[in-house]
Amino acid sequence: MIASCGLPRSGPNKREILAGSVDQKGDAFVVAVTPAVARATAVQPVFGFSDSFRNAGVVASDMISSGDTINITVYENVKDEPLLGNTGQRVSGLSEIQVDGQGFIYIPYAGRIKAAGLTPEGLRQAVTRKLEDQTPDPQVSVSRRPGEGSTVSISGQAGLNGVYPIEASTRTLGTMLAKAGGVTVDPAIAIVRVTRGRYTGKIWLN
The missing domain is CATH 3.30.1950.10 (wza like domain)
Known part of the structure; x- marks a missing residue:
C-alpha cells in the first residue's frame, strides 16, 4: 500500500482565485496585471510644502516665545x-x-x-x-x-515620540528627526507630515 500527501502551498491557485471573482458571483474583484495597469499603479503621489508654508518665518534657536x-x-x-x-x-x-x-x-x-x-x-x-x-x-x-512655544511634538513611527526643544543643533527637519531616534519604518516609504500653525504639508522622507 502506497500513501502520500500533497505538497504545502503558500496560497490559492489561479483557478481558485477566479472562482471567487465577481464575474463568478463571488465577492472579489480580480484585475489582470497588464502593462497599462502596471504603469498606472507605479505612479507615486507627489507631496510637498506650499509656498505659504515654505515662506513662514524661520524660528531662531534662541528666540524668546510665550511660555519661556x-x-x-x-x-x-x-x-x-x-x-x-x-x-x-x-x-x-x-x-x-x-x-x-x-x-x-x-x-x-x-x-x-x-x-x-x-x-x-x-x-x-x-x-x-x-x-x-x-x-x-x-x-x-x-x-x-525654552517653554512650549519653542518646541516640536514628534509622534507616529518615530524612534522616540515626545516633545523636543528647538535648539541650534535641531533647526532642520532632518536633525530634529535624528534626535527623536529616526523612523522605525523603511525610510524609502516613510512620509513626514509637518503642521505649523494653520499650515500642514507632507513629504517623502527620502
Missing part, C-alpha cells in the same frame, strides 16, 4: 541705595519670570516689556534701556529656558 522662562541679573553701580536690591546689595536676581501669552514680562521699575520675538541679547538691551534712567550704568544679563 527668563532669568535676569542686574548689577548696579550704586551701593547705598540700589534701585532693585537692599542697601549694600549691588546684584539683584529676577528669576523664573515666565513670558505670558501676549509675549510680555514684568520687571520692577521697568514695567511690562515685550520679550517674545527677541533674543536674550535683544531683551538684555531692552531692559538696560528701561533701567538706565533710574540707576547709573546698569549691567544686565539674561538667560532663557
Whole structure:
C-alpha cells in the first residue's frame, strides 16, 4: 500500500482565485496585471510644502516665545541705595519670570516689556534701556529656558515620540528627526507630515 500527501502551498491557485471573482458571483474583484495597469499603479503621489508654508518665518534657536522662562541679573553701580536690591546689595536676581501669552514680562521699575520675538541679547538691551534712567550704568544679563512655544511634538513611527526643544543643533527637519531616534519604518516609504500653525504639508522622507 502506497500513501502520500500533497505538497504545502503558500496560497490559492489561479483557478481558485477566479472562482471567487465577481464575474463568478463571488465577492472579489480580480484585475489582470497588464502593462497599462502596471504603469498606472507605479505612479507615486507627489507631496510637498506650499509656498505659504515654505515662506513662514524661520524660528531662531534662541528666540524668546510665550511660555519661556527668563532669568535676569542686574548689577548696579550704586551701593547705598540700589534701585532693585537692599542697601549694600549691588546684584539683584529676577528669576523664573515666565513670558505670558501676549509675549510680555514684568520687571520692577521697568514695567511690562515685550520679550517674545527677541533674543536674550535683544531683551538684555531692552531692559538696560528701561533701567538706565533710574540707576547709573546698569549691567544686565539674561538667560532663557525654552517653554512650549519653542518646541516640536514628534509622534507616529518615530524612534522616540515626545516633545523636543528647538535648539541650534535641531533647526532642520532632518536633525530634529535624528534626535527623536529616526523612523522605525523603511525610510524609502516613510512620509513626514509637518503642521505649523494653520499650515500642514507632507513629504517623502527620502
